[in-house]
Amino acid sequence: MSDGTPRDKSTAYRRWQVAVFDRPATGIPAAGPPTDSAPPPQAPAAASPEPAGQTDAAAEAAVARPTDEEIERVVAEAHAAGHAAGYAAGYAAGQAEGLGDARAEAAKLAIVLDNLRQAVAGIEQEIADHLLALAIEIANQVMRQSLRLQPELILPLVREAMTALHPHQGQPQLFLHPDDAALVRARLGEQLAHGNWRISDDSTLTAGGCRVELGASEVDATVETRWRRVIEAIGVNPEWLREQA
Template sequence: MSNPIPKEKMTAYQRWELASFDAERPPVTPPDVRLDVPPAEAAQVAGEIETPPQEPPLALPTAEEIERVHHEAHTAGYTAGYSTGYAAGYAAGYDEGIKAAQAVATDMASLMDHLQQALAAIDQDVAEQLLVLAIEIANQVLRQSLHVQPELILPVVREAVTALHPHHGQPLLFVHPDDAALVRSHLGEQLAHANWRIIDDKTLSAGGCRVELGASEVDATLETRWRRVIEAIGVSQEWLKARE
């Protein structure tokens, strides 16, 4: 006969006792329903268990939502198109700007080159005009000096007659009539001693003379002496006449 198990050692099984017929029977709780949860959550859990899930009804967008979506799409498209177009336009404009700047720089360089050439030509022309003016002033000063001091013809005559040494024949001295009287009064005796003959020549300018002895000649006219002066400074008579 098996030994009885003490009451305090019973764990998984409860000792069965006959209940009282008058006592109130305790409520039976479903195994999946927790008694400690609120009634609302319990009802929701029970509903989820008993009722199969249903798809929510399809909600159509309102006119305001459609307008908003259209506006956002338009704005996004405009922004994207503007950014792309701006980048492409900037690149193209930059290239065109570089080409335009290079063209302007080339034109400016050509203009500066022409300007420098023009300035050089102007400087040369101004220098030539100043030279012509200086020569003309010197010429006028010389003629005025001879007019004020006619005795300046005397050293010219002395130099001309000493350039020839007459051994035979008749040496001739040609001077302007206004100078002839002055030469005779100052050099007449000296020239007569050397057998010189003084001849008045209206074709000569005052202040000059010409000497002849046979086939030899000394040109000491005012024009010839002046030409030698300007040639000494590198100016030809032809150039001077062209500039005048």
């Protein structure tokens, strides 16, 4: 029990204060209020500034150094540019080489075509020559067949030979194939006798032709001679015609 005597309130409790944690403990209780003699807390020392030249160089180096992406982009662009340049150079070289090869092949082809053209021209000429020789031979056969089928065709020929050689002296002689001689005697006997013509058979002559002699003069109207004159008139050499036969 209380004896009624008042107690000192200061002994009943003490004011609590937050301890200071930014300096090491001294073993002195920190319960009491701070005194004015305690030094204030010191601010952390600021870093000493670097020289201005070094700061600018570091900043410039930081700005000048490219990033990895920029390096990769530059490398890619350089690779693409090199590839394009190499492709262009290779394409130009290949094109030049290809043009050279094309020109060489074109020259060879031109030579082949020229040879072929000459060969075709030679073949065409040969074909034309054979066709001409064949046409002449057909015409010759037609003429001979006509003379056999129409032996009276000898009569105009004999009249023409008689007018070509007018006898002034002597006796003209008419040589005919035996078949033609019989026909001429029957058709022109009186006319020939009046002109003092003598008809002679000659089996060496081809039917349809004749030969007339008077002294040193002669008229050759044989089938072979007349035919040679025909082909010469159209510009064909008889020797060439014999080669084609």
